Amino acid sequence: MTGIIEIDNLSKEYGGGTKALSNVSMSIEEGEIIALLGPNGAGKTTLISIICGLVVPTGGSVRVGGYDIGKDWRAARKLIGLVPQEIALEPFETVLNCVRFTRGLYGEGPDDAYIEQVLRSLALWEKRNAATKELSGGMKRRVLIAKALAHRPKVLFLDEPTAGVDVALRREMWQVVEGLRRDGVTIILTTHYLEEAEEMADRIGVINKGQLLLVKPKDELMGEFGGKTLRIELDEPLQAIPSELAGRGLVLAPDGLEISYDYDTRAERTGIARLLGDLAAQGITVRDVSTRQSSLEEVFITLVQEDRAEKAENAA
Numbered sequence: 525m526t527g528i529i530e531i532d533n534l535s536k537e538y539g540g541g542t543k544a545l546s547n548v549s550m551s552i553e554e555g556e557i558i559a560l561l562g563p564n565g566a567g568k569t570t571l572i573s574i575i576c577g578l579v580v581p582t583g584g585s586v587r588v589g590g591y592d593i594g595k596d597w598r599a600a601r602k603l604i605g606l607v608p609q610e611i612a613l614e615p616f617e618t619v620l621n622c623v624r625f626t627r628g629l630y631g632e633g634p635d636d637a638y639i640e641q642v643l644r645s646l647a648l649w650e651k652r653n654a655a656t657k658e659l660s661g662g663m664k665r666r667v668l669i670a671k672a673l674a675h676r677p678k679v680l681f682l683d684e685p686t687a688g689v690d691v692a693l694r695r696e697m698w699q700v701v702e703g704l705r706r707d708g709v710t711i712i713l714t715t716h717y718l719e720e721a722e723e724m725a726d727r728i729g730v731i732n733k734g735q736l737l738l739v740k741p742k743d744e745l746m747g748e749f750g751g752k753t754l755r756i757e758l759d760e761p762l763q764a765i766p767s768e769l770a771g772r773g774l775v776l777a778p779d780g781l782e783i784s785y786d787y788d789t790r791a792e793r794t795g796i797a798r799l800l801g802d803l804a805a806q807g808i809t810v811r812d813v814s815t816r817q818s819s820l821e822e823v824f825i826t827l828v829q830e831d832r833a834e835k836a837e838n839a840a
C-alpha cells in the first residue's frame with residue numbers, strides 16, 4: 525500500500541557541509557500518528573522542513589498524496605499543515621481573522637462553516653473575536669493549530685508541540701491531537717518528551733545524526749527493546765541477598781521486603797523460573813510478583829547508545 529507520505533532516500537547537506545540527513549526512507553500511512561524522536565541536532569526539523577517545502581533536499585524524493593514535493597509542490601503543499609514550534613501571531617488580529625487569512629494564503633475561498641467547526645473542535649469558538657494578544661499560551665498554541673488546519677490539510681506536522689509548556693497544557697495538547705486523530709488527520713510530530721511519544725504515537729521513528737535508526741509500532745518497539753523488571757514481594761524481610769543467589773543482579777529494597785530482578789524479554793531464558801525455584805529452596809516465601817515494562821525513555825537511550833557503540837566499532 526502506498527502511504528500518504530513516501531520518503532525515499534532523502535539526504536540534506538547544508539551549505540557549510542553539515543550532513544543533516546543521510547538516505548532517509550519512510551512511508552507514512554493515512555490516519556496514523558507518528559512521533560519522530562531524536563537528540564538535539566538529529567535532523568528532525570530538517571526532515572519536516574523538507575516535506576513542507578521550506579528546505580530543498582540535496583538528494584532523494586518525497587511524495588505527499590502522490591505529488592512530488594519538488595515538481596508538484598503546489599498540490600503537495602495543499603495537503604499539508606505545519607504547526608511551528610515558535611508562537612508567531614499577529615497580536616491585534618482576532619482569532620477568526622487569523623484563521624480566515626491563513627486559508628486565503630492557500631488560495632482557498634472562504635468557508636466560514638468549516639472554520640467554525642475547526643475553532644469549536646479546538647475550544648476557541650468563544651474566543652473568536654478576541655485579539656490574539658489577549659489569549660493564554662495554551663490558547664495561542666491552539667490558534668496555531670487552527671491556522672494549520674484552515675485549508676483542510678490531510679497531514680499535520682507538529683514541531684515540538686509542547687516544548688516548554690507546563691504539564692497541564694501538555695495534557696490539553698494531547699487531547700487536541702487525540703481529537704484530530706478521530707477526525708482522520710495524519711499527524712507527524714517531533715518531540716523531546718518521550719512520554720509524549722509514548723502517550724500519543726502509533727509508530728515511533730528514531731533519528732540520530734541524520735540517520736533514521738528505525739520506525740516501528742510503539743508497542744513492538746517497547747516489547748523488543750524493553751527490558752523488564754520483575755518485582756518479588758516477600759513475606760518476611762531479608763537482611764541480605766543469600767550468597768547462593770549472588771551474581772544475578774538481584775537488588776534488595778532497603779526494608780528487605782522486595783527483590784527486583786532485571787531481565788531481557790528477548791533472551792531465550794529469562795531466568796525467572798529458576799530464580800523463583802531457588803528462592804523457594806532458600807526457604808524464602810514469596811507474597812506477590814509483578815513486572816514493570818521499561819519506559820520508552822530507557823528504550824531510546826539504549827538505541828542511541830547502541831548506535832554510538834556500533835559507529836565507534838566500525839570506525840576502529
Ligand SMILES: Nc1ncnc2c1ncn2[C@@H]1O[C@H](COP(=O)(O)OP(=O)(O)OP(=O)(O)O)[C@@H](O)[C@H]1O
Nearest residue numbers: 538539542544562563564565566567568569570571
Ligand atoms: N540552515 C542551516 N544551515 C546549516 N546547518 C543547519 C541548518 N539547519 C540545521 N542545520 C544543522 O543540521 C543538523 C540537524 O539540525 P535539525 O534542526 O534538523 O535537528 P533537530 O533534530 O531538529 O534538532 P532539535 O531537536 O535541536 O531541534 C544540525 O547539525 C544543525 O546544526
